Amino acid sequence: MEHLTVDVAIIGGGTAACAAAVALREAGLTVALLEKRLCGAGASGVNFGGVRQQGRDFAELPLSQRARVLWDGLNAKLGEDVGFEATGHIKLARSESDMAVLEAYARDAAGHGLDLQLLGPNALRAEMPWLGPAVVGASLSPTDGQANPRVVGPAFARLARRLGAEVREHAPVRHAIHDGSGFTVEAEGVTVKSRSLVNAAGAYGGAVAGWFGETAPVAPLSPNMVVTEPSGPLVTRSIGVVGGDVYVRQTRRGNVVLGGGRGTADIADGLARPVSAVSLGAMGKTLTLIPDLAHAQVIRSWSGLDGEMPDHIPVIGPSGTTPGLVHAFGFSGHGFQLGPAVGEILAELVTQGRSASPLQPFRIERFAAWRGPYRSEGEIEH
């Protein structure tokens, strides 16, 4: 059994966790990060790849806007191309009532500094003639876009390593305690003693919080994703819909990535799988939006494991019970875009005890008296 003593221990190896390791090293602290499997292979790596501010809960917008600035510099920071492209994110209305939802959101978003363009049927057809007749209008966020989720997390993990963080993969954490002076984290093959502890354990974040007497009702969330073989450029924007039951984008290489509904997950072994009926459903919905994809060939489907909170926004902030403990989990299917900013926020919380971003809505104490349903069945917004 190996023993490490560091300033900060991090449980979890997703993008936010690895970005936190980077920021903490930049601040001069020693860091040990413990990941159950491979960094960036969980929720960070299996999601749709949407880099989107539009459609978010307004509580998340300040974080999302902060993250958006970071995305512009990510290739340079990470030293590799993570596939980020500001293709714009367009949210489609399939009915007049959908359109009313988009109009109301755009009006309120303007008050939060997010400029959206509403498009009626004519403007929509002029700009995107490949959309099917089911679409009646849309809201465009020109500064949003997409990236390759499989490479972002691992790239942050490598940068953290280069900066001197101890990044341990295949090191599932068994337990963690606080003995009054510091933390002891027991993982497979290694025990870490630290002054501070970051809980970025995704679907397992609630269990980790529970070790410190805190309640956070996290349910497993498994997106159901499908991808086609590459075809010629067609889908110029990253696409979502009101209601969130389907989302579509085309990669630079030409593959069309689509998702919708949920896969299944075994929380015990951490393995998630797509559900074929859900895949077929998402394929059908995609065709009503983009009929020209009729002859595309689907080559792969997948799922993964994220954590979902009952109110669909994450837990981010200091522990209510244990000084030195900081949480960031339960991103409810839309944490990918936030990851780089959440890393910085976690480092601020560790080094200064506060963050430049408003975190009041994300505090864990909101669930202290939680008696409601554990699992949400809502659509995943993308």
Next chain:
Amino acid sequence: MADPVVAIVGAGPAGLRAAQVLAEAGLRPLLVDEGHRAGGQIYRRPPPGAERPAADLYGFEAGRATALHDLADALAPRIDYRPGTIVWGLSGREPAGFDLDCLGPEGHDRIAADRLVLATGAMDRTLPFPGWTLPGVFTLGAAQIALKAQGMAIGRRVALVGAGPLLPLVAHQYAKAGAEVVAVLDVTPLKPKVMAAPRLAAMPATLAKGVWYTLRGALRGLPVRPGVRAVAVEGTMQVEALSFEDAGGRRHRIACDGVGASFGLRSEAQAADLAGCRFAFDPVTRQWQPERSAQGRASHPHVYLAGDGSGIGGADVAELQGERTALTLLADLGRPRDAAREARLDRLLARQARFRAALEAAYPYPHHIVESIADDEIVCRCEGITAGALRRAATERDASEMNRLKALTRAGMGRCQGRVCGHAAAEILAHHLRVPVETVGRLRGQAPIKPIPLREPA
């Protein structure tokens, strides 16, 4: 209690014999077949109207092929046969059994089955070499299919290259069909074949004949060369020639317009993967295969395995395993057992296993070739990923495992899902990292097993 639904995936020798045993026992198994006519690959039948004499198509194996085709025809009314249908997804259902996601002539169908017999067969193992992506280069399996199903050769002047017992067999079949076979190049040395010859000759099986004929020069007139190196296909738009270095170090160049290449066979085990079967690494053939007991049980209590899909044994072994596995399944259902029949099959299979071990020794998978694969050579042809990109991902991006390598480089992410490039990529990664190939793992199977259209066929 109603009879359980048994679904058999694959209508080659293994699947057909399993179907026969289950039908004899009064069950009505479901037989799902990607092919349009039962028979599998080795006994592939031409489309209706294009039939030719069995002796021309199957050579030594004509009798067995005919017997199996007759069996398929006789079974048809007693089983639920679904030709032209791929099983593209498999998932467990509560409280037990499986749902099979199928795509056939009528569109998508979801079939519930209590037990599965997976007889999913094999395909060629490929290794990259210069020019291997040029039009005119085929796998040996494809070269056989062209001959059997379409009555066509892959070229006028055909060169065959690679390793494995299929090499002399296809050479023999092509020569017999009247094609001009201009070279048969084996990248493994002659020595292991000579060493294995006595053990091989002890087994009077068709493949042994093929090997024995090779060794004795019975393919006289065919330019068979063992131990060749630096094989390269030359051409600009299509195959024009094959160049190589012989065992003595001399360079040769042979003009040709078709190349068949294969370096042995690999199990098609994606269905077993999706069904949740445990896999084990076979150090002899250097591939991961679903665990299979001698009686045909997989690690999953409701899954049974037969034929090349769970370990390469060839068509004769597949037939025996199909029969044996179905008997095991019936026994597990509480049906009366025929101990004498089981014992006879076990004896025959044990004998086949000894022969197979000799054959594997004669035709080792030539993984040493990966040393000589240049950095600019394409390994994953779906995504255009080179050997150099794989090596750089290993060195510079911490890719020490196959699924991570896939995520970072896109190798194995295209329409074949790593079925073509997976083994070569694993060998390249392991060789570059100087670790045993089993430590880099294997690509996980993902639905759909083969591409399906976004829109359901009308």
